[in-house]
Amino acid sequence: MSLSNEIPNALEAATRAAAHAGNDTRARSDEDQLRELMVRYQQGDATAVEELVKRLSPALLRFCSRPGMARGDAEDLLQDCWMRIHRARHTYSSSEPLLPWIYAIARHTRVDAYRRRRRLETREVLVAETPELAQAAPATNALNTNVMNLVDRLPESQREVVLMLKVEGMSLEEVAGATSSTPGAIKQKAHRAYAALRRMLEE
Amino acid sequence: MKELQVSDEKIDRLLRATPAPELPADLSGKISGRLTASLNPVKPMPGTRVLAVQFAAVFLVLAMALIGMMGITGFRSLHFWQATGIVAILALGVTLLAVALAWQIRPGSLKKIPAHVSWLCFGLGFLTGAALLFPWKSAEGWVSPDFVAHGIPCLLTGSAVAVPSGILFWMLSRRGIALSGAAFGGSLGAIAGLLGITVLQFRCIYQNAAHLMVWHGGILLVTIAAGALLGRVLLRNPKGRTSEGMGVS
Numbered sequence: 001m002s003l004s005n006e007i008p009n010a011l012e013a014a015t016r017a018a019a020h021a022g023n024d025t026r027a028r029s030d031e032d033q034l035r036e037l038m039v040r041y042q043q044g045d046a047t048a049v050e051e052l053v054k055r056l057s058p059a060l061l062r063f064c065s066r067p068g069m070a071r072g073d074a075e076d077l078l079q080d081c082w083m084r085i086h087r088a089r090h091t092y093s094s095s096e097p098l099l100p101w102i103y104a105i106a107r108h109t110r111v112d113a114y115r116r117r118r119r120l121e122t123r124e125v126l127v128a129e130t131p132e133l134a135q136a137a138p139a140t141n142a143l144n145t146n147v148m149n150l151v152d153r154l155p156e157s158q159r160e161v162v163l164m165l166k167v168e169g170m171s172l173e174e175v176a177g178a179t180s181s182t183p184g185a186i187k188q189k190a191h192r193a194y195a196a197l198r199r200m201l202e203e
Numbered sequence: 204m205k206e207l208q209v210s211d212e213k214i215d216r217l218l219r220a221t222p223a224p225e226l227p228a229d230l231s232g233k234i235s236g237r238l239t240a241s242l243n244p245v246k247p248m249p250g251t252r253v254l255a256v257q258f259a260a261v262f263l264v265l266a267m268a269l270i271g272m273m274g275i276t277g278f279r280s281l282h283f284w285q286a287t288g289i290v291a292i293l294a295l296g297v298t299l300l301a302v303a304l305a306w307q308i309r310p311g312s313l314k315k316i317p318a319h320v321s322w323l324c325f326g327l328g329f330l331t332g333a334a335l336l337f338p339w340k341s342a343e344g345w346v347s348p349d350f351v352a353h354g355i356p357c358l359l360t361g362s363a364v365a366v367p368s369g370i371l372f373w374m375l376s377r378r379g380i381a382l383s384g385a386a387f388g389g390s391l392g393a394i395a396g397l398l399g400i401t402v403l404q405f406r407c408i409y410q411n412a413a414h415l416m417v418w419h420g421g422i423l424l425v426t427i428a429a430g431a432l433l434g435r436v437l438l439r440n441p442k443g444r445t446s447e448g449m450g451v452s
Contacts, residue, residue, distance in 0.1 A: 044244035050235045057231055058223030065224075075227070079234055086238050088380045090245040091309050104311035108382045147217040166218045177313040180383060194211055201209045 034098045042089055053082065056102060063103065063163055064110050067152040081109040099170050100177035107160060107178060150200045151193075158193035165190055248378055251312060254305035259297050261375060262398060265368055269402045278405040285336045285410070292332040293401050296325040300394040304372065307387040308379025318386040322393045322427050326420065329400070333415040341411040353409050354418035360406075361399030361422035369395030369430065381438060388434015389427050396426030 034055070040048035057078060064081055065074040084105050092101050151162050164175045165186065172183040179186070248254070278286065303321035306312040316324070341347045369391050381387035399422045407419070 042245050042247055044242055046235075046239045046242055049238050049242060050231075053235045053238070054231055057226055057234065061226060062223050075230055078230075079237070082234050082238060086241070088310060091248050091380050093247060093250050093309065095250060096311070096313060099311075100313065101309075101311035104382060108310075147214065148221050151218070162218070166215055167221065169219075173313055177311045180314065180317065180386065182317060194214060197214055198209050198211075201214070 031097055031099070035094055038089075038092055038098050039094050042092065057082075059163075059168060060102070060106055062167075063106055063160070064113075066110075066114070066156075077109060077113050080113070081106045084109055097170075097174055099164075099168060100174040103164055103168075103170075103175075103178040104180070147197070147201070150197055153200065154193055154196055158189050158196065161186055161189045162193045162197075248309065251302070251305045251309060254308070254379075255298075255301040258301040258304055258372065258375065258394065261371070262297050262301065262394065265371070265398060266401050269364060269398070270405045273402055273406045275405045277403075277407040277410055280408065280410055288332055288336045289404055292328055293397070293404065296328065296397050297394075299325055300390065300397055304376065304387075304390045304394055307383070307390050308376050308381050310380055310382050318383075318390050322389060322423075325393065325397070326423055329423070330416050330420055333420070334412050337410055337412040337415055339412045341409065341414070347414075350413070350417075354414060354421075357403055357407055357409070357414070357418040358421050358425070361396070361403050361419065362425055364399040364402050365392070365395040365422065365426045368398045369426065381434075384434035384436070384438030385431045386434070387438060389431035391434070392426035392428070392430020393423065395430070396423040399426065 034052070037048045037052045037055075041052060060081055061074060061078050064077040069077075085102065088105060092098065151159055154162065160179065161175060164170045164178060165172070170178070172186050175181075175186045176183045249257070281289070299321050303316075303318055306314045307318060339345070343349070347353065372391050372394055376387070376391065400419050403419055403422070404415075407414075409415075
């Protein structure tokens with residue numbers, strides 16, 4: 001490889017490293033802000049509640065939604081999730097990160113709803129019209145939408161790992177805490193999820 | 204020309220660039236409204252370490268009371284290294300299982316080890332300790348004709364000690380919220396079973412490896428299984444004291 005190619009490659013690598021460092025700093029700052037809001041929530045501050053709901057609800061709505069789920073059901077699930085967070089708010093410790101705590105409760109809400117739906121499915125009556133399905137936000141380009149659609153096709157255990165690890169930017173340990181698993185198991189699921197996504201993208 | 208494989212970095216970038224779904228304008232306000240309607244200051248639960256210390260302290264008090272009541276006949280017959288070794292194993296077991304129980308009642312805990320691994324670790328530690336520290340040959344020989352007759356009362360006594368102590372630990376744990384019924388119930392069963400084993404270790408006169416491993420170790424198996432099953436059946440929804448019950452006066 002000639003010198004003229006090496007310099008741009010090195011610059012690109014340095015730019016990527018700097019962007020990563022910047023992302024890490026911003027992520028830590030976001031995490032600190034969320035922890036502070038949660039502590040104020042525990043102290044009974046209504047504005048902190050509103051701010052937390054506004055900041056976390058879009059990601060929680062995506063996490064709680066399942067492919068093919070009606071929009072209304074997804075929003076009901078989100079509300080259920082917040083009520084459980086509200087009832088459990090005394091169990092959060094400010095010395096630990098907030099997102100694993102939030103997502104552990106959200107995950108359990110989703111699993112409970114899935115079990116309830118399975119029990120009700122035998123009693124459901126088919127309707128003539130299909131209800132409006134929960135839609136992702138319009139993506140900046142078609143490829144973004146495609147990737148999220150593909151993520152929705154993954155097995156649930158892989159989908160939740162991808163959302164928490166790659167979209168929310170949580171660490172392996174934090175995702176393990178949220179899913180009552182181990183970092184090794186999370187790493188394996190992420191690896192399998194990415195292999196599946198790669199296969200689907202290349203089709 | 205063959206297309207290049209899609210890289211993980213590219214998938215990462217695509218995922219991070221995808222915006223989250225938009226909420227309807229009124230939904231956020233509706234959710235906030237519901238939460239603030241019952242908003243009051245709450246006292247946060249103590250940290251995991253403090254909870255674990257509290258569980259261990261209660262264990263110690265219960266153990267001392269029960270050992271005082273039931274006697275130390277068996278313990279008096281032990282050699283120094285047997286006594287030291289088995290007490291060390293039981294103490295480590297209390298530490299491990301108290302921490303495991305504390306992890307279970309705090310959602311999203313950064314658990315270093317899963318619940319079932321903590322049960323397995325203690326179980327294997329106890330069995331190994333019993334196998335190495337205690338003789339395999341009893342007073343009646345290698346195989347005692349009364350092995351079962353001597354063992355059943357121990358199993359029943361240990362389990363009987365475990366039931367009320369399990370209920371007590373459950374009442375203490377209700378400060379938190381357990382998301383997994385089986386893991387929570389099993390952890391309660393484990394620490395309650397450990398209390399049964401501890402009391403028997405001081406009382407039981409059959410201090411040989413086979414008896415300890417099968418009948419005392421068997422208590423742990425019974426209490427963990429019963430706890431996990433009860434937890435799974437009874438705790439279908441997250442149970443514990445809600446924040447409304449933990450308000451600051």
